[in-house]
Amino acid sequence: DAKTTQPNSMESNEEEPVHLPCNHSTISGTDYIHWYRQLPSQGPEYVIHGLTSNVNNRMASLAIAEDRKSSTLILHRATLRDAAVYYCILRAPYTGNQFYFGTGTSLTVIP
Amino acid sequence: EAGVAQSPRYKIIEKRQSVAFWCNPISGHATLYWYQQILGQGPKLLIQFQNNGVVDDSQLPKDRFSAERLKGVDSTLKIQPAKLEDSAVYLCASSHKRESGLRTDTQYFGPGTRLTVL
Numbered sequence: 419d420a421k422t423t424q425p426n427s428m429e430s431n432e433e434e435p436v437h438l439p440c441n442h443s444t445i446s447g448t449d450y451i452h453w454y455r456q457l458p459s460q461g462p463e464y465v466i467h468g469l470t471s472n473v474n475n476r477m478a479s480l481a482i483a484e485d486r487k488s489s490t491l492i493l494h495r496a497t498l499r500d501a502a503v504y505y506c507i508l509r510a511p512y513t514g515n516q517f518y519f520g521t522g523t524s525l526t527v528i529p
Numbered sequence: 530e531a532g533v534a535q536s537p538r539y540k541i542i543e544k545r546q547s548v549a550f551w552c553n554p555i556s557g558h559a560t561l562y563w564y565q566q567i568l569g570q571g572p573k574l575l576i577q578f579q580n581n582g583v584v585d586d587s588q589l590p591k592d593r594f595s596a597e598r599l600k601g602v603d604s605t606l607k608i609q610p611a612k613l614e615d616s617a618v619y620l621c622a623s624s625h626k627r628e629s630g631l632r633t634d635t636q637y638f639g640p641g642t643r644l645t646v647l
Contacts, residue, residue, distance in 0.1 A: 454636075459640075460638075460640060460641075461533075461620050461622070461638025461639050461640055461641050462572065462620075462622075462636075462638050463637075463638065464635045464636070464637070467635075503571075505571055509634070517572075517574065517636060518574075519571030519572045519573070520571050521569070521570060521571055522571055
């Protein structure tokens with residue numbers, strides 16, 4: 419599976435938008451881009467995923483670069499409950515369900 | 530819908546002792562995973578079951594770790610004997626193969642079991 423690169427940590431002020439970047443320069447044409455987050459003392463939870471087009475759901479938006487070598491998770495209005503480690507994961511659709519988590523980005527939300 | 534259940538939530542043992550963790554996946558989910566998460570790292574897949582068959586156990590230290598999923602529902606992960614480096618959170622997750630026609634394979638995680646080996 420292709421690897422991803424994320425900043426170790428980021429900070430955001432409460433109620434402001436947050437842009438969490440992820441680089442995946444070796445992504446293949448069939449790799450899906452998944453984002454999960456892990457709140458303190460909890461298991462990871464699904465946030466959003468996409469293939470080529472930008473995606474929106476109730477939690478966040480996913481902006482995918484045209485060449486697919488990078489993507490950005492957008493939290494439109496950060497709250498204190500969004501403080502978590504965010505993982506960007508690539509997964510090929512036909513090689514099983516293996517998810518390879520990196521170290522992720524630790525997001526701190528400042529009140 | 531009930532989530533993935535795990536027990537116990539915490540366990541403290543001494544090295545060379547044995548320990549077992551239990552997982553009950555979301556009803557109807559055919560795929561079950563066990564992950565190990567060491568402090569400061571992302572989860573690492575140990576083993577994946579599809580129903581009661583093993584799909585991938587390439588990262589499972591088979592000399593001391595074992596897992597089973599009888600009847601394709603609940604699963605147990607065992608460590609025997611435990612080492613200091615086994616101190617970690619053990620996460621269980623489950624998923625459908627497909628959801629609503631999309632090959633998303635979203636994984637749903639339990640709260641984990643925090644193991645401390647002294």
